[in-house]
Amino acid sequence: MQNKPTVKSLLNAGAPIQDLELTGWVRTRRDAKDFSFIELNDGSCLANIQVIADVALDNYAAVRHIATGAAIRVQGDLVESPGGGQNWEIRATAMEVIGAAPDDYPLQKKRHSDEFLRTIAHLRPRTNKYGAMFRIRSRLAQAVHGFFEARGFDWIHTPIITGADCEGAGELFRVTTLDLDDVPKQNGSIDFSRDFFGKEANLTVSGQLEVETYCLSLGNVYTFGPTFRAENSNTSRHVAEFWMIEPEMAFADLNDNMDLGEEMIRHLVNFVREECRADLDLFCRFVDKSLPATLDNIADNDFIRLPYTEAVEILQKSGQNFEFKPEWGKDLQSEHERFLTEQHFKRPVIVFDYPKDIKAFYMRQNDDGRTVAAMDVLVPSIGEIIGGSQREERYDYLEQRIIELGFDPADYWWYLDLRKYGSAPHSGFGLGFERLLMLLTGAANIRDVIPFPRTPNHLEF
Ligand code: 4AD
Numbered sequence: 343m344q345n346k347p348t349v350k351s352l353l354n355a356g357a358p359i360q361d362l363e364l365t366g367w368v369r370t371r372r373d374a375k376d377f378s379f380i381e382l383n384d385g386s387c388l389a390n391i392q393v394i395a396d397v398a399l400d401n402y403a404a405v406r407h408i409a410t411g412a413a414i415r416v417q418g419d420l421v422e423s424p425g426g427g428q429n430w431e432i433r434a435t436a437m438e439v440i441g442a443a444p445d446d447y448p449l450q451k452k453r454h455s456d457e458f459l460r461t462i463a464h465l466r467p468r469t470n471k472y473g474a475m476f477r478i479r480s481r482l483a484q485a486v487h488g489f490f491e492a493r494g495f496d497w498i499h500t501p502i503i504t505g506a507d508c509e510g511a512g513e514l515f516r517v518t519t520l521d522l523d524d525v526p527k528q529n530g531s532i533d534f535s536r537d538f539f540g541k542e543a544n545l546t547v548s549g550q551l552e553v554e555t556y557c558l559s560l561g562n563v564y565t566f567g568p569t570f571r572a573e574n575s576n577t578s579r580h581v582a583e584f585w586m587i588e589p590e591m592a593f594a595d596l597n598d599n600m601d602l603g604e605e606m607i608r609h610l611v612n613f614v615r616e617e618c619r620a621d622l623d624l625f626c627r628f629v630d631k632s633l634p635a636t637l638d639n640i641a642d643n644d645f646i647r648l649p650y651t652e653a654v655e656i657l658q659k660s661g662q663n664f665e666f667k668p669e670w671g672k673d674l675q676s677e678h679e680r681f682l683t684e685q686h687f688k689r690p691v692i693v694f695d696y697p698k699d700i701k702a703f704y705m706r707q708n709d710d711g712r713t714v715a716a717m718d719v720l721v722p723s724i725g726e727i728i729g730g731s732q733r734e735e736r737y738d739y740l741e742q743r744i745i746e747l748g749f750d751p752a753d754y755w756w757y758l759d760l761r762k763y764g765s766a767p768h769s770g771f772g773l774g775f776e777r778l779l780m781l782l783t784g785a786a787n788i789r790d791v792i793p794f795p796r797t798p799n800h801l802e803f
């Protein structure tokens with residue numbers, strides 16, 4: 343493909359360019375006596391470029407009917423713009439409509455609500471805000487890979503279809519090819535031996551168990567891909583399909599894990615501030631005025647590290663009228679997480695050493711017999727953004743925990759094998775990519791940071 347200019351490359355041009363060709367979508371058109379001014383956007387950047395068509399064009403009469411939303415091809419020259427506001431504009435020598443947009447194009451020039459734009463998720467990336475959001479999302483994903491690449495982590499492609507329930511929370515989407523109108527049964531229950539894999543299968547809730555196996559052979563690794571949870575919670579922070587970044591470090595304990603999580607979040611905050619300036623600026627100005635301060639706060643301050651037991655004490659002594667009473671042994675609610683990060687410490691907080699009964703089976707048991715080496719990273723306005731732990735590397739402890747929780751050790755034979763042959767301390771975590779984007783853009787609803795959000799009763803597009 344030849345090196346065709348984009349709006350972005352043209353707006354950054356160092357000198358005029360003769361006879362170029364540009365394609366894109368019309369944002370607006372306004373007419374003067376012998377001219378039409380078209381604001382053209384091609385998605386390469388937030389800004390539009392102004393295209394000037396004049397009466398000399400042989401199809402000038404048709405140009406004056408080009409509507410907002412139309413796809414056009416322009417030929418012309420890049421010239422210095424006499425008007426204020428932009429350095430360059432295009433003087434068109436030819437203009438062709440590739441795809442017209444009738445009057446009912448839903449994105450006429452006005453501000454639309456996020457709720458409305460969700461109903462036209464196929465068109466919302468043509469708005470300034472969502473164009474910016476999904477350019478940032480793309481850059482950020484690349485930056486995640488760059489972060490690990492620079493630190494010698496290998497990227498492992500863990501499976502999406504799996505037989506394991508990593509978190510043990512039962513929030514699984516089943517994968518089956520059985521005929522639902524005629525399900526094979528044996529002794530009254532479903533006969534999964536007749537299903538595609540000859541056993542029960544589901545979409546993964548986490549690549550952790552599989553990535554651990556590669557950690558204990560390649561060393562530091564990560565997986566980054568889609569994960570699925572059938573949790574029926576209609577909140578602004580949950581979707582049924584989301585992307586998770588899960589690093590796993592060999593010969594590493596909980597402190598190493600906290601260090602990595604903190605370093606990673608800070609690195610990505612700095613990346614977006616430096617590399618996505620124009621797009622980020624839109625969010626700072628129109629979405630969340632406190633965003634610059636939030637990002638500065640994360641970049642400039644160490645995260646607080648706080649044992650769960652102390653966190654509960656702080657909450658109990660806070661004098662706050664929480665909906666859920668903070669109590670040792672109960673999970674922190676989002677109101678508790680937000681109190682700690684937004685009011686008490688006013689910065690990100692890593693809570694660690696949670697009660698073992700509220701955490702997953704694979705977490706390393708602490709010597710106190712009642713907590714595990716878990717950690718959650720909590721950030722202002724979102725709450726939990728990272729969940730992780732040091733893993734139980736001792737065969738007997740792990741097997742006993744699996745039995746205690748009513749699982750069958752035989753289902754975990756390969757996971758237990760890792761503890762039998764050359765076991766080693768290792769640690770990792772999961773960072774929710776959408777929650778990270780919410781943090782970095784100030785978006786209040788997770789549905790607005792993923793192209794096509796999947797939530798209960800919503801599977802349009
Ligand atoms: O805390 P979670 O459940 O941890 C795990 O899945 C571990 N196996 C990860 C690991 O140690 N490798 O989920 C990790 C993160 C959460 O902190 C949150 O950011 C995000 O995944 N997350 C969700 N994001 C959007 N929608 C949902 N329904 C989410 N559930 C979890």
Ligand code: MG
Binds near residue numbers: 718726728
């Ligand atoms: Mg969690």
